[in-house]
């Protein structure tokens with residue numbers, strides 16, 4: 685089966701010489717959900733904008749459903765739905781018209797029943813006659829999603845869909861993504877939240893400084909990255925870890941008064957109870973206990989430093 689979205693050696697150098705994409709290659713199958721993680725300025729929006737025809741590539745090739753995005757733009761764009769990061773809506777337009785218009789843009793026939801279903805699905809039906817400027821920020825984001833869905837995309841791009849939205853919309857978004865996937869829609873989303881990528885993506889791509897550092901199955905990546913630390917502060921310093929406590933992942937830190945135990949959250953047996961019992965049995969007294977999970981930032985730093993020879 686050929687890929688639904690095929691990106692080959694895509695490069696983008698902005699006017700002024702900044703290289704935002706340095707040769708990105710990626711194939712995405714139909715019905716797959718891929719999350720692109722990356723720090724600010726990594727090139728995620730540039731990648732999406734280039735595929736959607738908002739930014740022109742400097743080099744490389746992209747096909748959507750087999751259609752080249754430059755030579756066959758209308759056919760390629762007709763398959764795409766885009767939920768952009770920035771809210772760009774006509775403030776005086778009414779919600780219903782905004783969404784209807786979006787469907788017409790790429791040559792689809794009117795389908796009032798579909799528009800109603802989408803608006804209801806996004807809890808916007810009772811706002812259909814409101815002007816966009818009367819909506820809250822979260823509702824405007826819902827309108828952006830409705831617009832993208834109105835032309836029944838086969839490939840949907842979500843650029844940080846849940847940045848700054850409330851818990852309810854986030855949950856709705858995740859459910860909608862699952863429903864679209866069940867319909868065979870291919871979804872590419874960018875996010876800063878690893879939990880979000882973990883919850884909904886089949887694969888995760890990490891992008892940094894215009895390069896795709898890796899693309900991996902979510903489960904494989906999470907088990908590689910799902911490290912957590914427990915820091916046990918002792919009431920008195922020790923000169924070495926007692927032999928009864930020694931185990932892989934345990935080290936002595938601070939002034940000899942902190943035991944750090946690094947473990948894999950995905951492991952079947954972590955052994956925390958055993959460790960705490962052994963600490964007590966060794967006659968050590970605890971002053972405090974903290975846990976720390978690797979943050980996305982640390983994960984990036986790890987990945988980036990792994991890539992540096």
Ligand SMILES: Nc1ncnc2c1ncn2[C@@H]1O[C@H](COP(=O)(O)OP(=O)(O)OP(=O)(O)O)[C@@H](O)[C@H]1O
Nearest residue numbers: 698699702704722723724725726727728729730731
């Ligand atoms: N029109 C432009 N002209 C020049 N440079 C640009 C332009 N648009 C983006 N850039 C630069 O390209 C780089 C990538 O930006 P991009 O918006 O793609 O990043 P991003 O990964 O989406 O970041 P964020 O997570 O902050 O949204 C940044 O350094 C940005 O300053």
